[in-house]
Amino acid sequence: MKGLKKKRRIQIIVLAFVALAIATGLVGYAMQDGINFFRSPTQVAEEPPSPSETFRLGGLVSEGSLQRGQGEAIRFSVTDGNATIPVTFTGLLPDLFAENQGMIGTGRLVNGTFEATEILAKHDESYMPKEVVDALKEQGVYQEPEDATGGS
Template sequence: MTRRKARRLVLISACGTVLALAVGLILSAMSGSIVFFRSPTEVAQQGVAPGTRFRLGGLVKEGSLRRGPDQTVDFAVTDTNSTVQVSYKGLLPDLFREGQGVVTEGMLEPSGLFRADTVLAKHDESYMPREAADALKAQGHWQGSRNTSDRAATPGTRS
């Protein structure tokens, strides 16, 4: 092997090592901000550890909405099989109401209460995350057609 080829091989391997290190650092930094979506049934069955940050999605259970002082709101999220109590402090979206689809983001407390710091309400199921739509379909509570599930899977499409 000539000196030139050896130098090129060392340069390529050094660049590859630096690139692999950069990708590793980026992925490890992102792992703390990745939030997974779960339905109330998955939370009950999988025994989510308290303090784990995740998204909880389903329908706001009828009759569960309670407004307290200082913009505190308590409600239940259900997928008709299981229900998770949610506590949130802040302003709710205009479209938030009982019986409507909702995605909340936060942490589960040891008591089983989900402490939400973000609440997102949807105006119809065509914009529901694929996981929520699949969970509702599996339980026979999906109100949309097959085309709406396709739109849920491909964000940015318009009806």
């Protein structure tokens, strides 16, 4: 009788581990499309991602690069001071989107051009996304705003 209880206990433990492994695998599979890694233009230039990989590109909109095309098509470049990546976007830009301002775009790199599906821009005078600030500091080109209030 004791052998049967021990065998049943082992079967339940093994079954629980198998169920846990399957659940973990399903959660990972479901989340793979929702994970977007942030990259600076220098990182993209040094190690270009595959055309099928969705990621976030952040930096400053290059001065003089903003070009409006037919309808809602827009072309501009994003820089971090070391590298510049051309960007295309079809849609409406945020109201505060402008040259020499911080932005983050979500999309894919196709033939050396970042094709954005979403563009985010700063929301006030001193805001810049944390990832952009970190990338610019790493490149040595970030300057603290004069009226920085600290906190976010």
